[in-house]
Amino acid sequence: SQQGEEDPQALSIQEGENATMNCSYKTSINNLQWYRQNSGRGLVHLILIRSNEREKHSGRLRVTLDTSKKSSSLLITASRAADTASYFCATDKGSNDYKLSFGAGTTVTVRA
Amino acid sequence: NAGVTQTPKFQVLKTGQSMTLQCAQDMNHEYMSWYRQDPGMGLRLIHYSVGAGITDQGEVPNGYNVSRSTTEDFPLRLLSAAPSQTSVYFCASSYAGVGELFFGEGSRLTVL
Numbered sequence: 001s002q003q004g005e006e007d008p009q010a011l012s013i014q015e016g017e018n019a020t021m022n023c024s025y026k027t028s029i030n031n032l033q034w035y036r037q038n039s040g041r042g043l044v045h046l047i048l049i050r051s052n053e054r055e056k057h058s059g060r061l062r063v064t065l066d067t068s069k070k071s072s073s074l075l076i077t078a079s080r081a082a083d084t085a086s087y088f089c090a091t092d093k094g095s096n097d098y099k100l101s102f103g104a105g106t107t108v109t110v111r112a
Numbered sequence: 113n114a115g116v117t118q119t120p121k122f123q124v125l126k127t128g129q130s131m132t133l134q135c136a137q138d139m140n141h142e143y144m145s146w147y148r149q150d151p152g153m154g155l156r157l158i159h160y161s162v163g164a165g166i167t168d169q170g171e172v173p174n175g176y177n178v179s180r181s182t183t184e185d186f187p188l189r190l191l192s193a194a195p196s197q198t199s200v201y202f203c204a205s206s207y208a209g210v211g212e213l214f215f216g217e218g219s220r221l222t223v224l
Binding site: 031041048088105 | 154212215
């Protein structure tokens with residue numbers, strides 16, 4: 001069964017606006033990662049946040065993690081047409097559990 | 113550096129046929145894994161390997177076989193293809209464990 005669930009399923013925004021998507025998960029985690037997938041391509045790693053971290057930044061990306069609520073958010077600021085893609089969260093449980101579990105993804109469309 | 117290379121990119125099989133999806137990485141990664149991606153379901157882990165000679169089952173292993181005789185290669189075998197195995201298959205690797213995964217471009221399989 002999938003550990004993470006993204007919300008919303010789809011998001012359409014104007015170029016220059018911010019995009020926020022959320023990920024909720026069911027059981028305790030070690031790390032949470034976000035990936036991007038352009039149409040017809042493989043996934044690309046964006047950012048990893050550890051369970052003892054609350055916020056992380058990478059360029060125009062900001063990720064937060066709230067372990068008490070078992071949720072994470074990904075914020076893309078000043079979106080561009082090139083940000084049009086599907087975004088997935090993925091979690092692992094650590095402790096020699098080598099399984100990375102993905103959610104169903106959020107599809108983001110950035111309109112010019 | 114080619115990264116993770118998957119072949120073939122597209123394949124059509126008849127029910128009952130067998131085939132092997134190839135995956136090779138040139139990054140000296142210890143961890144390799146196979147996922148399948150179906151519409152609206154995100155990625156589901158089929159099998160993974162933490163090093164040469166070591167493999168284990170993921171979430172949906174039935175109908176698939178793997179082996180890891182070298183660090184570089186991690187082929188996925190479909191023993192007797194079924195229409196339910198129609199999917200896009202992704203191979204991914206990481207330096208160790210389930211840190212940042214590097215994905216191949218995918219293999220789209222249709223079983224008639």
